[in-house]
Amino acid sequence: MRRLVRVALLCLGCGLCSLLYAFSQLALSLEQEAPRRQGDPAFPVRRQLSGGDVVAGGWRAVAGSAGRGERTQLQPMQERCKHVSLSYWNSYWMLPSDVCGKNCFWEAAPRYDFLKTKPSEKMHLAVVACGERLEETVTMLRSAIIFSIKPLQFHIFAEDTLHSDFKGKLNSLAYQEKFNYTLYPISFPTENAGEWKKLFKPCASQRLFLPLILSDVDSLLYVDTDILFLRPVDDIWAILKKFNSTQIAAMAPEHEEPRIGWYNRFARHPYYGKTGINSGVMLMNMTRIRRKYFKNDMTTVRLRWEEILMPLLKKYKLNITWGDQDLLNIMFFHNPESLFVFPCQWNYRPDHCIYGSNCQEAEKEGIFVLHGNRGVYHDDKQPAFRALYDAIKNYSFGDDLVKALLLPLELELQKTQHTYCGRIYKVFIKQLSKSIKDIYDRRSKGR
Ligand SMILES: *[C@@H]1O[C@H](CO)[C@@H](O)[C@H](O)[C@H]1NC(C)=O
Numbered sequence: 001m002r003r004l005v006r007v008a009l010l011c012l013g014c015g016l017c018s019l020l021y022a023f024s025q026l027a028l029s030l031e032q033e034a035p036r037r038q039g040d041p042a043f044p045v046r047r048q049l050s051g052g053d054v055v056a057g058g059w060r061a062v063a064g065s066a067g068r069g070e071r072t073q074l075q076p077m078q079e080r081c082k083h084v085s086l087s088y089w090n091s092y093w094m095l096p097s098d099v100c101g102k103n104c105f106w107e108a109a110p111r112y113d114f115l116k117t118k119p120s121e122k123m124h125l126a127v128v129a130c131g132e133r134l135e136e137t138v139t140m141l142r143s144a145i146i147f148s149i150k151p152l153q154f155h156i157f158a159e160d161t162l163h164s165d166f167k168g169k170l171n172s173l174a175y176q177e178k179f180n181y182t183l184y185p186i187s188f189p190t191e192n193a194g195e196w197k198k199l200f201k202p203c204a205s206q207r208l209f210l211p212l213i214l215s216d217v218d219s220l221l222y223v224d225t226d227i228l229f230l231r232p233v234d235d236i237w238a239i240l241k242k243f244n245s246t247q248i249a250a251m252a253p254e255h256e257e258p259r260i261g262w263y264n265r266f267a268r269h270p271y272y273g274k275t276g277i278n279s280g281v282m283l284m285n286m287t288r289i290r291r292k293y294f295k296n297d298m299t300t301v302r303l304r305w306e307e308i309l310m311p312l313l314k315k316y317k318l319n320i321t322w323g324d325q326d327l328l329n330i331m332f333f334h335n336p337e338s339l340f341v342f343p344c345q346w347n348y349r350p351d352h353c354i355y356g357s358n359c360q361e362a363e364k365e366g367i368f369v370l371h372g373n374r375g376v377y378h379d380d381k382q383p384a385f386r387a388l389y390d391a392i393k394n395y396s397f398g399d400d401l402v403k404a405l406l407l408p409l410e411l412e413l414q415k416t417q418h419t420y421c422g423r424i425y426k427v428f429i430k431q432l433s434k435s436i437k438d439i440y441d442r443r444s445k446g447r
């Protein structure tokens, strides 16, 4: 009798095991069947054009006609669950917990979910792209997506002619649950639009108007198109919480070494600190920017952000070289208590290595954000910068980050050791390796 019970229990156990196995196989086969094609009807993300005019009164879309932002929207939760194929598109560790298939069955890890994230928890990233900057911008956005943890909201300001290409590129990226984007036309205040547009490089001064255009966004990270993130955007976003009560924005110094600094040697206008600041990576609490009254050298009255820009341009337009960055330098010269200066590794440029390595923080901890200005991603002057750009551009989402990104990159970097920046190539991958390791750690914890 007892033997019979034992046999029965054994059978029950075996049955349960095979059931589990069958389930997992089923889920796996469904996953493998899921087509990887772009435009797959099962792909759960739907793009929608909404009619919301982004350009408000008093603003002019310089590039002309459209003036429409492309809005993107995700389908409601329930529908996502029907599509097992989602698990093929997205690396499993980033899947929202509501998605069915193998992952629901075996994994119950807490995950970030775009739809459940409150707007205030999203990280807002803005970029302004004109001319031949499409591929570079998309590569920058990809680097943000690869390493970041919390969901990203991209605000892309681009000439109208680039909008459809941006849509095509962004809609075909994997990891759709990690980001959302809005496209905007380039626009300036109606008065003097032409003058703003041609300041320095076309469109560059758009960034000065972001606090006014994105009037319902609290905080924003603005970056140039030639930026690459080598660690999560979350980490630079966290600096917002370190602001003291008077700080409204954070930037890195223009130079570490005054002997080669530009502002301290050539500027014909006031500038912040010893060597000025670089506006290629600019973290802003725009709520505070909109509220602040700025001290200035044009009147004894303090002026709001929207009031100060035009008089500044009028007064200094003959003396400025780097356009809007110079205006920011003048503004923070008069309001130094409002600036948080972050170290050079958050905005690492060729200047930090071509005259000898002078960004000490990067030597210690690695480069966090790479800034390939002067076109170094596209020519052969600084092959170390170019190698990083190519590596991120070459990498396809979902591939193993060590095998498909880190190792080929290291091989390329080793070939650059005869150049000024290549000599310290280890600095270029120090943080990158750590970021990749962190992703694997998070992944295995999530299991
Ligand atoms: C994506 O962005 C658009 C425009 O900013 C917004 O209306 C929409 O709600 C966002 N979608 C999600 C899922 O957050």
Ligand SMILES: *[C@@H]1O[C@H](CO)[C@@H](O)[C@H](O)[C@H]1NC(C)=O
Pocket: 268, 269, 315, 316, 318, 319
């Ligand atoms: C512009 O530069 C000239 C020459 O250095 C200087 O004399 C002048 O005061 C500057 N203008 C302003 C507004 O600072």
Ligand SMILES: *[C@@H]1O[C@H](CO)[C@@H](O)[C@H](O)[C@H]1NC(C)=O
Pocket: 218, 219, 240, 241, 285, 286, 287, 288
């Ligand atoms: C920005 O500043 C406002 C006003 O001080 C504050 O309420 C808000 O929390 C700040 N945003 C962030 C992300 O710290």
Ligand SMILES: *[C@@H]1O[C@H](CO)[C@@H](O)[C@H](O)[C@H]1NC(C)=O
Pocket: 244, 245, 246, 247, 336, 337, 338, 339, 340
């Ligand atoms: C905030 O920090 C800045 C820069 O260190 C400083 O100049 C300013 O006085 C500080 N503000 C307060 C209220 O402590």
Ligand SMILES: *[C@@H]1O[C@H](CO)[C@@H](O)[C@H](O)[C@H]1NC(C)=O
Pocket: 387, 388, 390, 391, 394, 408, 409, 412
């Ligand atoms: C990127 O791809 C190109 C072309 O396939 C290859 O020549 C180059 O070595 C790759 N670079 C890196 C850093 O992986």
